Amino acid sequence: MVGNSLTKTGANLLIEALQKNNINRMYGIVGIPVTDLARLAELRGMKYYGFRREDSAVNAAAATGYLTQKPGVALTVSAPGFLNGLTALAQATKNCFPLIMISGSSERHIIDLSQGDYEGLDQYNAAKPFCKKAYRVDRAEDMGLAVARAIRTAVSGRPGGVYLDIPADTIVQEDDTSDQANLGVYKLVDPAPKQIPNDEAISRAVDLIKNAKKPLIILGKGAAYDRTEKQVQQLVAKTNIPFLPMSMAKGLIPDDSPHSAAAARSLSLRNADVVIVIGARLNWMLSYGNAPQFNPHAKFVQLDIDATQFDSSQPISAPLQGDLKSILDKLVPALLATGYQAPETWLEQIAQDTEKNDKKFAQRIANGKVAQKFGYYGAIAPIAEYFQQHPDTYLVSEGANTLDIGRDMIGMQLPRHRLDTGTWGVMGVGLGYAIAAAVETGKHVVALDGDSAFGFDGMEIETICRYKLPITVVIINNGGIYNGIGQVVPNQLGPTTLDPTARYDLMAKAFGGDNYFVSNYDEMKNTFARAVDSGRPNIINVQIAPSMGKESGHIGNLNPKLNLRPL
Numbered sequence: 001m002v003g004n005s006l007t008k009t010g011a012n013l014l015i016e017a018l019q020k021n022n023i024n025r026m027y028g029i030v031g032i033p034v035t036d037l038a039r040l041a042e043l044r045g046m047k048y049y050g051f052r053r054e055d056s057a058v059n060a061a062a063a064t065g066y067l068t069q070k071p072g073v074a075l076t077v078s079a080p081g082f083l084n085g086l087t088a089l090a091q092a093t094k095n096c097f098p099l100i101m102i103s104g105s106s107e108r109h110i111i112d113l114s115q116g117d118y119e120g121l122d123q124y125n126a127a128k129p130f131c132k133k134a135y136r137v138d139r140a141e142d143m144g145l146a147v148a149r150a151i152r153t154a155v156s157g158r159p160g161g162v163y164l165d166i167p168a169d170t171i172v173q174e175d176d177t178s179d180q181a182n183l184g185v186y187k188l189v190d191p192a193p194k195q196i197p198n199d200e201a202i203s204r205a206v207d208l209i210k211n212a213k214k215p216l217i218i219l220g221k222g223a224a225y226d227r228t229e230k231q232v233q234q235l236v237a238k239t240n241i242p243f244l245p246m247s248m249a250k251g252l253i254p255d256d257s258p259h260s261a262a263a264a265r266s267l268s269l270r271n272a273d274v275v276i277v278i279g280a281r282l283n284w285m286l287s288y289g290n291a292p293q294f295n296p297h298a299k300f301v302q303l304d305i306d307a308t309q310f311d312s313s314q315p316i317s318a319p320l321q322g323d324l325k326s327i328l329d330k331l332v333p334a335l336l337a338t339g340y341q342a343p344e345t346w347l348e349q350i351a352q353d354t355e356k357n358d359k360k361f362a363q364r365i366a367n368g369k370v371a372q373k374f375g376y377y378g379a380i381a382p383i384a385e386y387f388q389q390h391p392d393t394y395l396v397s398e399g400a401n402t403l404d405i406g407r408d409m410i411g412m413q414l415p416r417h418r419l420d421t422g423t424w425g426v427m428g429v430g431l432g433y434a435i436a437a438a439v440e441t442g443k444h445v446v447a448l449d450g451d452s453a454f455g456f457d458g459m460e461i462e463t464i465c466r467y468k469l470p471i472t473v474v475i476i477n478n479g480g481i482y483n484g485i486g487q488v489v490p491n492q493l494g495p496t497t498l499d500p501t502a503r504y505d506l507m508a509k510a511f512g513g514d515n516y517f518v519s520n521y522d523e524m525k526n527t528f529a530r531a532v533d534s535g536r537p538n539i540i541n542v543q544i545a546p547s548m549g550k551e552s553g554h555i556g557n558l559n560p561k562l563n564l565r566p567l
């Protein structure tokens, strides 16, 4: 039945339900059958951001979820639009970022009889393997409940992506049930209930940590997402236990903290006898907790909301299940009550290694500023200096060498100010994440991209310019994936080669933004702060030598090598 009283249509009930739960932004691309739904959202006061490709819109919704702990909302059309968004929905779920992807779809009976609808696809079932949960709404009267379930599913327990499938018919269908007959739209009570660990689990963990000779804390993006900065800063300050932040946990404790073991990462992992894993997974990024990277005799304490994460790769001697804040609110006082302090000898060992490695790194940066061949260290040094002086700037980064060297060079002082390629190491998330960071926080954002990474979602520079967002996109152009010298056959472009002379910056100019081109340290030094402080959308194209860059950056060991020489 086509709605004649707008207020009772599926579309209107959807928007009302989102707004009732303080969700007032939508990122998407419109078309059949969701164009009027987006228009109605704007008429009802929601802010809709139109993107150039669905995965970027879903990435923006994912970053919103990570930054706000409320699910970001993305809107796509059916079939191809849905499929374009699906990769980002899968990535968000892998990253434990809460979001709701809403896609228009076809009527069940047409799909189930394979009658060949316009952009017909069984989206509801196609989405299931790639999200935390998929829901489909066939009746307008169910919309309030569907939105409530989608929000709660996205943020409770381990956060993740939810797919909400809305057939064209439901969008216009009128809920003609009596107000008594259905739940209408309502505000959820406590969407992400606290989960508090029992005292026995806390005592077990305290007993293990208080006897540690070489304790180490690993902070993951779960600790950043759950806003544990106060608790972890107190834990480290009072016990002197050194910490290692994973990339998106940087800034939970300022990177220049004397307790950071980041510059002594290998030594600290190899020697730690008790490893306290807080909102991180012992996955490929942490060598599954295996030797030789880790001490083969290490004992693990793990804090996580998802109990199935324990013993994923190592025996966990002290599992602590719950939301991280609730766990730490019990664990920290219990540990402090023992008066435990990390042994001085351990801290001295880390400090010496840190001093040695810091000296080497400083030399590399100093050389980079004067090197004949302009490279990453000279290009990124001005960015690192800027972030020291302007800690409340957001950084998004992707690439291989650009990502890895940028991560080591740019210290973060505040939590959740760095977003990057995440657990899967995905290219093409940068501009969607940057847009969400700018929209959700109102702060200046720097997107630090390799030239290949920029190519995945570069058209969103038009979105950035159209909404006049304060985003500076820095593209480190070494002419290729990993570098620009990947030719295999003479006089033929290789599989990893791109254009080392490309002027990506002119894309900003094409859409009314500012563009800058630099090819040495002094030019970068004189340009970067000016570009970011302008608060205008802009691209800085940083041309470095094509020889700069290692295959797969710091994770070249993951690339299977063939002996290509005899060919």
Ligand SMILES: Cc1ncc(Cn2c(C)c(CCOP(=O)(O)OP(=O)(O)O)sc2=O)c(N)n1
Residues within 6 Å of the ligand: 398, 399, 400, 401, 402, 403, 425, 426, 427, 428, 449, 450, 451, 452, 453, 454, 476, 478, 480, 481, 482, 483, 549, 553
């Ligand atoms: C969606 C997607 N496609 C391909 C890759 C493979 N890949 C690709 C294509 C990278 C780009 C590296 O080149 P870059 O120019 O962005 O950075 P550097 O040249 O500074 O290393 S890094 C990497 O793992 C990926 N991670 N994600």
Ligand SMILES: Nc1ncnc2c1ncn2[C@@H]1O[C@H](COP(=O)(O)OP(=O)(O)O)[C@@H](O)[C@H]1O
Residues within 6 Å of the ligand: 094, 095, 096, 157, 158, 159, 219, 220, 221, 222, 223, 225, 226, 246, 247, 248, 249, 278, 279, 280, 281, 282, 283, 285, 303, 304, 305, 306, 309, 322, 323, 324, 325, 422, 423
């Ligand atoms: N609110 C939360 N409370 C407790 N654990 C959480 C919360 N949110 C996410 N997590 C957990 O944090 C972990 C994040 O791990 P991961 O994404 O691998 O971090 P990193 O990549 O930084 O090491 C996941 O196992 C997830 O279950």
Ligand SMILES: [Mg+2]
Residues within 6 Å of the ligand: 450, 451, 452, 476, 477, 478, 479, 480, 481, 482, 483, 549
């Ligand atoms: Mg490159």
